[in-house]
Amino acid sequence: MARSKFLGTKINPSRFHKSQIKYLLILSPLVAFMALPLIYIFNVAFKPLEELFFYPPTFIVQRFTMSNFVRLFSVTGASGIPMSRYLFNSIIVTVLVLFFSVLISTMAGYALSKLNFKGKKLMNEINTVALMFVGIAVMIPRYLIVEKLGLIDNFFVHVLPYLAIPVGLFLVKQFIDQIPDELLDAARIDGARELQIYTKIILPLIRPAIATIVILSFQSVWNSADTSTVYINNDNLKTFAFYMNTLTSGTNGVAGQGMAAAASLIMFVPNFVIFLVMQSKVMDTMAHSGIK
Amino acid sequence: MRKKVLKRKTRETLVAWSFMSIWAIGFLMFTMIPIFTSLYYSLSDVVLSGEGIVVTFSGFDNYVQIFSSAEGFNFLRSVLDFSIEILFKVPIITVFAIIIAVLLNQKIKARGFFRAIYFLPVIIASGPVISQLINQGAATIPVIEELGFINFINETFTEGLARPIGNVFSELIVILWFSGVQILLFIAALQKIDTATYEAAMIDGAGVWESFWKITIPSLSNMVLVSVVFTIINLATFSENEAIQHIKTNMFALETGFGFSSAIAWLYFLVLAVILAVFFLLFKGFSKDRGRR
Numbered sequence: 001m002a003r004s005k006f007l008g009t010k011i012n013p014s015r016f017h018k019s020q021i022k023y024l025l026i027l028s029p030l031v032a033f034m035a036l037p038l039i040y041i042f043n044v045a046f047k048p049l050e051e052l053f054f055y056p057p058t059f060i061v062q063r064f065t066m067s068n069f070v071r072l073f074s075v076t077g078a079s080g081i082p083m084s085r086y087l088f089n090s091i092i093v094t095v096l097v098l099f100f101s102v103l104i105s106t107m108a109g110y111a112l113s114k115l116n117f118k119g120k121k122l123m124n125e126i127n128t129v130a131l132m133f134v135g136i137a138v139m140i141p142r143y144l145i146v147e148k149l150g151l152i153d154n155f156f157v158h159v160l161p162y163l164a165i166p167v168g169l170f171l172v173k174q175f176i177d178q179i180p181d182e183l184l185d186a187a188r189i190d191g192a193r194e195l196q197i198y199t200k201i202i203l204p205l206i207r208p209a210i211a212t213i214v215i216l217s218f219q220s221v222w223n224s225a226d227t228s229t230v231y232i233n234n235d236n237l238k239t240f241a242f243y244m245n246t247l248t249s250g251t252n253g254v255a256g257q258g259m260a261a262a263a264s265l266i267m268f269v270p271n272f273v274i275f276l277v278m279q280s281k282v283m284d285t286m287a288h289s290g291i292k
Numbered sequence: 293m294r295k296k297v298l299k300r301k302t303r304e305t306l307v308a309w310s311f312m313s314i315w316a317i318g319f320l321m322f323t324m325i326p327i328f329t330s331l332y333y334s335l336s337d338v339v340l341s342g343e344g345i346v347v348t349f350s351g352f353d354n355y356v357q358i359f360s361s362a363e364g365f366n367f368l369r370s371v372l373d374f375s376i377e378i379l380f381k382v383p384i385i386t387v388f389a390i391i392i393a394v395l396l397n398q399k400i401k402a403r404g405f406f407r408a409i410y411f412l413p414v415i416i417a418s419g420p421v422i423s424q425l426i427n428q429g430a431a432t433i434p435v436i437e438e439l440g441f442i443n444f445i446n447e448t449f450t451e452g453l454a455r456p457i458g459n460v461f462s463e464l465i466v467i468l469w470f471s472g473v474q475i476l477l478f479i480a481a482l483q484k485i486d487t488a489t490y491e492a493a494m495i496d497g498a499g500v501w502e503s504f505w506k507i508t509i510p511s512l513s514n515m516v517l518v519s520v521v522f523t524i525i526n527l528a529t530f531s532e533n534e535a536i537q538h539i540k541t542n543m544f545a546l547e548t549g550f551g552f553s554s555a556i557a558w559l560y561f562l563v564l565a566v567i568l569a570v571f572f573l574l575f576k577g578f579s580k581d582r583g584r585r
Contacts, residue, residue, distance in 0.1 A: 020400045027395055031409050033465055037416040108315035117308035123316070130323050131525045132564045137539055137557030140338075140345070140550055141329035142322060149321075164318030167525070174477065174518050178484055194307050212476065219415060271415045279408045282476065 038272075045069075045265035049258050068262035072247060081235050083243065090222065090240035093158040097221045101163050102210055108164075109172035110202050114184060115194070124173075131166045139230065146231055157231040158239065162221055168213050175209035176202060211281040218274045223267060241267065334554035340544070354555035363538070363548055367556050370534035371563055376456040378527060378567060381467050384460075385523050386516060389471045393478030394508065411476060413469035422469075422532065470526060474519040481515040482508070517575045521568065528564050535560050 043061040045068055051061070111117070112124055142161065151157040179202065187197050203210075228242035244267055248260045298306070309316075332347075334354055339346045358364035396407050416422060446454045460467070485507065493503050527533070539560070542553040 020398070023395050023398050023400050027392075027400070027406050030392075030468075031406065033468060034409050034412055036465070037422070037469070038412065041416075104315045104318065107311045111308040111311035115304060115308035115311065117305040120308070123312070126324075127319075128521065129565070130319070130327065131521075132528065132568065133323075133327050133561055134529055134536055134539060134557050136536060136543075137554060138323070138326035138330050139543070141326035141333070144329070144345070145321060145325060160318070161322045164315050164322065166319070166323065169315065170522070171473070174515075175480065178480060194311070198311070208476075208480070212473065215414060216473075268415075275412065275415045279411060280404065282411060 041261075041265055041268055044261045047258070047261070068258040072259045072262045072266075083240075085236065086238060086240040086243040089155075089158075089237060093155075093239060094218060094221050096159045097162045098214055098217060100159070101165065101168055101217055102213055104163055105165070105168040105172050105213065106176075106203065106206065106210065107198065108169055109176050109206075110198050112169070113173050113176035114179075114181070114202075127166050127169055131170060139226075143230060152231055153234050153237065155237050158227045158237075161227070162217065165217070165220075168217060171212060171216075172206065172209050175206045179205055208282050211278040215275055215278050215282070219271055222270060330554040331558060333551050334558045336551050338549055338551040338554070340550065350551070354552045355559070357548070357552055358556060358559060361548075363542060363545075363552070364556070367535065367538040367542075367559075370538060371560060372452070373456045373459070374528070374533065374535055375563060375567060376453065377460055378524060380457065380460045381470075381527060382520055382523050382571065384464075384467055385471045385474060386519055388468060389474035389478055389519060390509075390512060390516075392471070393475050393482055394504075396475065397479055397482045407479075411472045414472035416469060422466075470523065470530075473522060473526070477515050477519050477522070478512060481512050485511045513575070517572065520571050520575060524564065524568055524571065528560075 039060070046061045046064050046066070048063050048065045048067060051063060112120060112127075146152060146157055146161075151160070183201065184197055187201055192200070223241055225239065225242040225245045228238040232238050244263045248256060248263050335349060335351060336347045337350045337353070358367065392410055396403065396410065400406070446458070448454075449457060489507055490503055493507060498506065529536070535556075539553050539557050542548040542556065543550055545553075
């Protein structure tokens with residue numbers, strides 16, 4: 001079918017056909033732009049110092065070296081706490097945030113999208129408005145609340161503020177909106193309760209949205225050094241991102257640049273792994289969900 | 293004992309709020325209350341001292357200061373630049389995302405790979421990676437400057453317009469990196485379109501071009517608004533954004549402090565709300581138009 005150009009296709013074609021060339025011609029060159037930062041971040045970390053300041057800057061490393069990493073790890077933190085401790089904290093925090101933020105935002109998204117109740121419209125609007133507010137501007141008020149709740153130097157302060165993020169709910173709701181009401185009505189007629197509808201219909205259908213949220217919130221949690229800086233004084237409870245920051249911020253100037261590159265590669269690799277694991281689910285979108 | 297039967301409506305509300313409750317509590321505690329506290333701070337003189345935070349109500353002093361001090365002017369200029377830039381960036385991102393989404397929805401070889409690559413910037417466009425890229429100048433296209441394109445812009449437009457427009461062009465790659473989620477949203481919407489609609493149109497003699505404009509675009513129109521909202525918010529809260537840098541640096545600055553910083557944050561918020569409202573009205577008309585046909 002030569003004319004079926006904008007059709008929603010459901011099968012990943014295994015064969016190559018002449019008619020695909022025009023699409024590949026447009027898509028392929030742009031792939032280079034999209035992959036550019038990835039290539040850059042991997043290359044810059046292995047560059048020797050003098051190569052970092054070449055002008056014009058080069059993308060691909062010319063003389064491969066591990067010296068940035070060696071130097072990074074020779075600078076030990078002032079506290080004397082082993083790196084594994086920070087890493088462990090970060091992993092626990094990230095897992096907790098991912099699990100609970102997905103649970104909470106999908107439940108709220110289901111209610112906001114598919115249930116009728118007083119205050120629904122208002123809640124939707126409040127959420128959209130709150131999206132626009134710059135997070136950094138509420139730092140001090142948020143600190144006061146955390147202090148009042150007695151959460152300073154409590155491990156859970158890494159987790160709690162990240163659980164109800166407006167962006168997550170906004171995206172989840174858009175995906176739940178795509179599910180036809182008829183499907184839910186049919187389930188209700190068959191006697192399903194709301195909780196069953198949520199677990200048996202909504203959750204399986206919005207897996208791509210969940211995968212997206214996981215990728216996005218993994219990033220914001222894993223990379224965040226702010227909670228450690230602001231709410232935590234006890235070095236035992238700080239996170240890996242904070243540790244990486246202290247390593248690189250102590251040394252300024254030329255040597256610092258190479259170390260910063262190495263540190264950001266180390267921070268970036270888990271992001272990339274999560275992306276690789278989750279992306280196939282993201283890109284499935286609604287294709288296999290049986291709905292159109 | 294008489295069994296108490298709740299009205300259907302009351303029951304629905306109860307169920308809905310039990311789904312919402314945890315989120316609502318968290319949202320109230322860590323987002324809503326802090327936002328309103330910062331509104332109060334923006335109307336106050338906030339001093340951070342050893343004993344704690346001293347807040348004295350000062351009316352609109354902070355807001356007056358925005359329009360009368362050097363820091364305030366710098367902030368206003370970056371907000372103005374940002375507003376002009378966003379008028380260009382939002383359409384660029386939206387159109388780019390639609391085109392890529394349509395292409396990625398075709399039957400092509402290695403579709404999974406292409407989709408992954410186009411979604412990849414999502415993990416790069418926030419976090420420490422992007423700030424490093426921008427700092428090292430790896431995010432601009434040198435060709436644009438070398439070919440005298442920036443000079444051309446500078447000569448054609450007035451100074452106030454030339455700067456933001458020049459920025460848009462030299463940051464073209466960065467702009468494209470911000471379209472990952474939008475592409476995803478459009479692909480999801482595209483897959484919702486019933487293939488039978490296209491077949492029916494084809495039988496009626498509609499060509500590919502007509503199908504695209506009469507079926508694909510109208511089906512996407514709801515998602516366009518969602519994607520526009522997401523784009524504006526994503527750009528506005530991007531950590532390398534100049535306006536946000538102002539909020540950050542003034543927070544602990546001696547002459548200005550947190551009260552002033554809250555005030556500029558609120559002003560920024562209001563500007564964003566206006567921008568969002570403008571786009572909203574624009575696209576509301578657009579969707580209605582499409583709906584009537």
